Amino acid sequence: MSWGYLLRRLAQLVPTSALILLVGFALIHLAPGDPVLALAGEHGDAEYYAFMRAKFGLDQPLHEQLFTFVANLAHGDLGTSYVQGRPASQIILERLPATLLLTATALTIASILGLGFGIFTATRRRAWQDTTATTVLLATYAAPVFLIGQALILLFALGAGWFPVQGMTSAVTPSNGFSHAVDVAHHLVLPALVLAAPEVAVIGRLTRVGLLQELGSDHVRTARAKGSPPPMVVGKHALRGAVMPVVTVIGNRVAHLASGAVVVEVVFGWPGMGRLLVDALRDQDSPIILGIFLLVSLTVMTANLITDLIYVWLDPRVLFS
């Protein structure tokens, strides 16, 4: 791998993002509906609607609106939210940390539990533990996120009372410093688990398949024949080869996590970007919608790039030119 490769990959992000923004802009502005309606409610008169359209430049021809949008974007300005009257970038950045915390935690949980389940089931192939774990994993994969969410809330929050039902912090006793971190972590457990659940299934299944294949391969047989203890055989010799496809999947699941976060944030009242997107779509607040499109697509593209780089590290035979 060379620096040239890295630079080329980074440069590719620019036209891809531009295309995504263009398609997003066209989709939002050509779709039926009117952002002014969301602002005005149902009681405005014709004069009021005309005034508000003019104020936000929505009375301009579409190509001029696009031109304004691109010109502003070139200055790093996503535009002003119609509903909130302040820069869309500021609004999105406010909500980003909550979503990052949620998705990063979920991805970590999913990777650890997924690998764990994969190793557990692959080393107990066709035993009852394998069958049970595989069934549970498939069930969590098949169940809709909101269903798992509501079930966990009923069981562990409302039922057992171990976790709060919703929100990111306690409403009644605001906390600072360490106690604040504990409070947030306490609120984070259920939503992160729910968001991780389908990913655990995907990663677990893939690890199992990959590991089974590796365990039957020549180099693993050789390692066994040399007398390596079983944990060493699995951990050192088989796993490295088995996780290759898993890494790809973890990278690709970033996009799924981003979409899953929208539902989880709604169910748990988690104040993240996913919910901001839902509200912005309802209000047709295009500066915010486009800003989130841009951010999510950049994240997914970066995740793919990082995945490719990890490939090289895991398997030096993979060379990019």
Add this chain to the structure above:
Amino acid sequence: MLRRGSALVVSAVLLVSCSTTEGTPEPAADSPVRGGTLVAAITADPGQLNPAITTSGDVHTASELMYNGLVSLTPDREPVGELAESWDVEDNGALYRFHLREGVTWHDGEPFTSADVKFSFEKVLLKYHSRTAASVGQALESISTPDERTVEFRFKEPYAPFPLQLDVTEAPIIPEHIYAGTDPLENPANLEPVGTGPFAFESYKPGAEIRLVRNPDYFIDGQPLLDEVVLRVIPDAESQVIALEAGEVDWLFGVPGADLARLEEDGGFEFLRTTVNPGGSNCIMTVSFNLEKPVFQDVRTRRAVATAIDSQQFVDRVLFGQGKVAEAPISSGIDFAHADDLPDMPTYDKQTAEDLLDEAGWIRQGDGTRVAQGVQGIPDGTPLSFGFTLFTSFDAYGDLFKAQLADVGIDVELDPQEPDIFAETVFVDRDFDSNIISYCNGADPEIGVKRMYVSSTIGPVPFSNAAAYSNPSVDSLFDQARTTVDPGERGEVYRQIQEILVEDLPYFWVVETEATRVYSSRCGGFSQAGHFAEAAYCRQ
């Protein structure tokens, strides 16, 4: 001349805290206590907290506790002084002179004056608050401030509804010293509001919560009682109910009908029924007939549809009891204008519906459907079938409507749409046969009733005259009602309007909807709208 003083406000508050009738605050299990925190669930992040620049229910729910109007409305929708202590009406209703309360300060300590009122109307409300801009804005001539405590509104001609359009929902007053010379849509104070209301701004975490603290200088002695109100954003209705049951929140603005019965059985909660919401009050679920379509040209067909609808079933099966059968075109919540006992108001009668359809030329076939036979504008043999456009969230109304009309041989095709697409289909493209809309009447027919019926509102404006109904006598009666100041005389004009409407039937008024506030039994002292927690308390 009208004069209402602070004594009236105090007595209204006392009345409110003692009353036990439906729709007024619940009695306390214990006597009110001072201090404590109320956690209320709100459905959506408001985005900003200035109620003067929008009619958005989300913004108003989250911000009204921090602001005041010139008046507030009693549970019976009577105006009593709030920032105004009293007012005079002169020139037969063309001049309103308000005497402002002494000693009111903004949350930042600046004094509140008549200049704030003039500024709020001229620079903000009449531009950005769509309801007030569309009604008051059209009628107003000028605003003057003879002194710091007096503000005069002069109208082009007598304007009767004005006092009902001055509460914190219709006309919140914002500080001139903070907003002057800025774009009110982009002023940073929209995120850190400065008001005169019972609670002052403490913090806003977008998407999470808004914290308000007690305003120690509030102009009503002894209020508010709570130290703190926390408005938590919980978008999912089911999650709100669970949070209430888990004790994480104390107050819900509404609850799904199916959960209501369970909460009532479980105990530990109090309920407050109301037709008032910050986003719109006195709402009637109304079927519009597109009068431009041949199928609805004949009033007998419209009357047949209306008499085939069993409204009580909508109350029982769609609203789970949270509402009542509509008895007139104007909501029973607007007492002076609502007409009882309209002889022509359709009520459910299957046989009459069948007879009317036969008379109109829609003849039953062997398979139960009906086809045209001599219906004007429709070729013979055309089956009686029309579309019914509705919000996706109103699907339960659609299913019941379809089932009830199938009973008399009418085929209904449901066409569910998202709200903004609905608005475009119905009001801009006019590409629909019939629809159902929640028309919120507001505190005065001038706000939310007139727009449905006058011929000047046929056109591209959302949620106006969906039926495209035009009747010159109705137009002139609405003009007359606007300029008739005496409530009794005004009510008589509205009665005449409603008599014509139930005869012409451009719409059919199905049910008046209510919301049910639910709150923890350890709290009490709530009121219906606006400053719902002004006199509330929670035992910790």
